[in-house]
Amino acid sequence: MAQFAVELHEVVKRFPNPGGGEITAVNQVTLHIQHGEFFSLLGPSGCGKTTTLRMIAGFEWPTMGEIHISGQAMGRRPPFLRPVNTVFQNYALFQHMTVFQNVAFGLEMDNIDKNEIKRRVEAALEMVQLSGMGSRKPKQLSGGQQQRVALARALVKRPAVLLLDEPLGALDLKLRKEMQLELKALQNQVGITFIYVTHDQEEALIMSDRIAVMNKGEALQIGSPVEIYERPNCRFVADFIGETNFLAGTVTELNAETARVELKSLGYELAGLKLGDLRKGQNVTISVRPEKIRLVEDPSKGIGVPKNAENCFPARVIDSAYIGSDTRLVVDFGPGIKLRVWEQNRISTLDPRAFYKQGDQVWVFLMPENTLVIADT
């Protein structure tokens, strides 16, 4: 068995621009996708994630670079000769065929025996909980059911790799959440490598073993959901995944793992975790997630924060919104610098004093391990 299920080596895709010249849709992307992995390509629209998927499927050919599937170089092999199957964005079900005929189509193309086809199609429909729906036409099904037909149609061929192009994009939120868990469970069950394209960061975090965050044709960071969220390697990743606060500063001191940064226009100095190579005097961006900021009333008392702790600064609450699980606050942290802070409501109470309100004077405590120092690019 080949080492990787899918391997992309410095893949570049350029399209002719209608207005002249060329557009680079995918730029030097290298990926090593493991067998049985749930791998997501995540990024905003136009980042090259769908083009990357289409190159793996064989609908597009790379301008440069190589794609290997199960160890075989794909070159310019057409889609019908690749060991992959695709679940399309709008399902692309054959409207003139029944559900059964849709699912059987791929097997018929492989000249499989009629009884065997019937058996496998029925098994596939059962797997996606559509038993007994075989004689319906796609138009008679709900969006979620159509989605399942598309899945069954692709999985019935037992591909080495299943490619999914925003398969849940057309579903409403509730169904989407259900399908996310179902898809993940299905992947565990069949053990097939899934490559999943999405622009929804939450979806990618929930479902994936690993994620490649893409922007402007490049794969910026490849890692597990935890790595991507907790240790983003650049400003774009920190911004795109979850919510965060950014502060601009300059490096004043460097240690093995940490850095000290002087905040612009404030004169404050902050200690934070160093991500990547930094130089003294370099302009950097500090990223602190709102749920990781702690608010304290009086740090000198030592409640909720060590005495004389670093990274503790006075601030004023300028907005407060209670949303049930959290209270979402905006605090003013100096001239024109606002921080978003999410306070978890751990205690059930009706006492208004338990919640910060507009105008409260507070201290914000940015624990150094939560304060990420990222190089400006």
Add this chain to the structure above:
Amino acid sequence: MAETTTSQPFGRSFTVVAKIRENARMQGLVLISPTIIYLALFLLLPLLLVVVLSVMTRGPYGNVVYRLNLQNYTRLIDPLYLRILGYSLTVAAFTTLVTILIGYPLAYYIARVPEVQRAPLLFLILVPFWTNFIIRIYAWIMLLRSEGLLNSLLINLGVIQIPMEILYTPTAVLIGMVYEFLPFMVLPLYTSLEKIENAQLEAAADLGARPWQAFLRITLPLSVPGMIAGSILVFIPAMGMFVVPDLMGGAKTVLVGNLIRNQFLTARDWPFGAAASMLLLLLTLVFTLFYTRKAGFGEELLL
């Protein structure tokens, strides 16, 4: 409130308008009334006249005598007329078939080129309509006759020694008919082919279909509505066509269209012509109904 205050000063005419406004069914009827009036005047009334005419008697001087006479219909059973009818059916069917065979690749090609090129190509399909039909048929005569362009070209190239007899043969009639009706096949076919999403063909390829398999299993079935719409648009007028057989088929080719025309204009037997018209109408109706029962109307394309 509004009705009581407004209906008083404006009187009765206003209340009629108000009533129509309230009633959705009435409103629809009023809106469609110009069409209804038009169809009643120019379709229903003439048709009724033909029906009445078809059971009347021809007078000695070619006038119509208003005396009930069903012989016009019994005369049609004559083998001579049945042969004409059968021949017309064959020509119309062949015309439809050949327009599909030529029109399909054409429509397919137009539907597949980049979008900016499609409008000019469709425009080219329609350009011949800007020239008078008779003139275009005469152009074909110039091309096809013994010392015409086609024959002299082939002789000069050494392909043939003696000119081919095409003009005034059934082949010439077929050429003329196909030429005339081709756009009516291409346009609905194009509409249905253009509607097929590329993703459908990609899905087929993804599932292992080679291009020809994808064509047979996806493209062809999805273009059937266009084919049906086109066939109706070609078959019906082809059944009644008389100009092409007249000019290009010479005296040898008589279609039911020519028969009817001759009865009205030459033989001056209007009742018999009307009866033949009724038969043509009935036959076309039966064929169309049969066809659409089998495969649907393709109405989504005609809209």
